[in-house]
Amino acid sequence: MISSENLHFYVSCPPGLEPMLAAEYKTLGFVRVKLKKDEDNQIIHTIGEDTGGMEFEGPLEHVYLANLHLRTASRVTVRLGDFKAITFAELRKKASKLDWGKYLLPGQKVSIQVTCHKSRLYHSDAVAERVLGSIGDHFSASGKKTEQSAEGQLILVRLVNDNCTVSVDSSGELLYKRGYRQAVAKAPLRENLAAGMIMASGWDRVSPLIDPFCGSGTIPIEAAMMAQQIAPGINRSFRFSTWPTYNKAVWNEILDQAKKQILKESPPLFGYDRDAGAIEMSKANAARAGQKDHIQFICQAVSLLESPAPAGWIVTNPPYGIRVSENKDLRDLYARFGSIVKQHFSAWHVSVLCNDDQLITNMGLQKPQKTIRLMNGGISVKQVICFL
Numbered sequence: 001m002i003s004s005e006n007l008h009f010y011v012s013c014p015p016g017l018e019p020m021l022a023a024e025y026k027t028l029g030f031v032r033v034k035l036k037k038d039e040d041n042q043i044i045h046t047i048g049e050d051t052g053g054m055e056f057e058g059p060l061e062h063v064y065l066a067n068l069h070l071r072t073a074s075r076v077t078v079r080l081g082d083f084k085a086i087t088f089a090e091l092r093k094k095a096s097k098l099d100w101g102k103y104l105l106p107g108q109k110v111s112i113q114v115t116c117h118k119s120r121l122y123h124s125d126a127v128a129e130r131v132l133g134s135i136g137d138h139f140s141a142s143g144k145k146t147e148q149s150a151e152g153q154l155i156l157v158r159l160v161n162d163n164c165t166v167s168v169d170s171s172g173e174l175l176y177k178r179g180y181r182q183a184v185a186k187a188p189l190r191e192n193l194a195a196g197m198i199m200a201s202g203w204d205r206v207s208p209l210i211d212p213f214c215g216s217g218t219i220p221i222e223a224a225m226m227a228q229q230i231a232p233g234i235n236r237s238f239r240f241s242t243w244p245t246y247n248k249a250v251w252n253e254i255l256d257q258a259k260k261q262i263l264k265e266s267p268p269l270f271g272y273d274r275d276a277g278a279i280e281m282s283k284a285n286a287a288r289a290g291q292k293d294h295i296q297f298i299c300q301a302v303s304l305l306e307s308p309a310p311a312g313w314i315v316t317n318p319p320y321g322i323r324v325s326e327n328k329d330l331r332d333l334y335a336r337f338g339s340i341v342k343q344h345f346s347a348w349h350v351s352v353l354c355n356d357d358q359l360i361t362n363m364g365l366q367k368p369q370k371t372i373r374l375m376n377g378g379i380s381v382k383q384v385i386c387f388l
């Protein structure tokens with residue numbers, strides 16, 4: 001039996017995708033945590049704010065579900081505890097009382113990441129050293145030494161207004177790494193950003209979807225997985241499987257359930273790119289994701305694009321000058337893309353990710369229905385969504 005104890009866990013996502021993450025958690029039936037305030041009305045758990053993620057409350061099973069199913073998530077961390085700490089001695093003593101045994105075996109290697117904000121303890125290396133010491137204190141009876149290693153269990157320590165929150169990572173590799181994308185073309189989108197873009201576009205998961213600038217195929221592959229209800233984490237492992245509290249039977253049940261919900265059919269899905277190498281990579285990635293027969297990848301420049309169906313969704317991130325086609329004038333490309341869209345896709349929804357308002361204007365589309373601000377590889381971008 002899995003413990004029925006409620007945990008607080010935090011799911012992070014790329015900034016801008018919070019509404020999509022919120023829509024996803026609703027379908028899983030998760031409960032959001034309300035923000036706590038201290039006696040001075042300061043927010044204690046600033047990580048509960050809706051920027052770059054949100055906090056939930058539920059049994060350990062929900063941590064498994066979140067890792068497996070949330071397409072827009074980057075990482076799921078479980079809060080081990082929080083306390084006030086204004087001296088290093090207080091920090092070490094209070095941290096040693098946390099229930100480390102749920103997540104670590106004595107002597108297990110850890111990787112401690114610290115952030116300090118408006119706190120008397122502001123030296124992050126010194127804080128990490130004390131937390132490491134506190135884990136050693138906790139397991140002192142075992143006689144085993146706790147050491148730091150980059151591959152160890154990630155521990156996140158956050159000091160805000162002298163309040164220390166300690167969390168443990170349950171994901172391991174970041175969740176956008178689904179395992180299928182080993183070949184990458186230039187400037188690939190992270191898988192969770194591609195999934196969030198598709199959700200934001202309003203795609204109904206049954207209509208055709210095309211990406212005319214598909215690169216390594218991330219958008220059509222994510223769309224195929226969404227249409228077939230394939231959990232994004234179905235082919236990967238997670239850090240929680242190393243925890244002493246890990247319940248293999250419950251995990252297997254969750255995994256079996258996820259496999260049972262998979263549908264066999266997808267709507268027509270297409271990826272185009274003028275670069276033959278990119279199309280080869282897309283095909284290899286799609287094959288690894290089990291989507292070889294569900295997506296047509298075609299080597300073709302956008303100037304030759306024709307509509308494969310009367311209506312559907314275009315979801316794409318064309319080159320926008322910072323890393324792909326740097327120093328080239330992209331205005332003509334966007335103008336050409338815009339005129340093709342107006343000519344051949346008049347009943348389609350169009351969703352374009354770009355960092356440059358001028359390039360979007362060059363497409364000559366009608367006023368966007370919706371604009372979402374996102375970050376892609378550290379670059380501020382906009383997703384512009386139109387219905388022609």
Ligand SMILES: C[S@@+](CC[C@H](N)C(=O)[O-])C[C@H]1O[C@@H](n2cnc3c(N)ncnc32)[C@H](O)[C@@H]1O
Binds near residue numbers: 275278
């Ligand atoms: C920003 S990348 C797309 C990345 C993709 N979303 C991924 O996740 O890998 C833009 C792509 O547009 C392609 N491209 C550039 N000009 C094109 C054109 N005129 N017609 C079709 N594809 C073009 C490039 O080869 C590149 O792969």
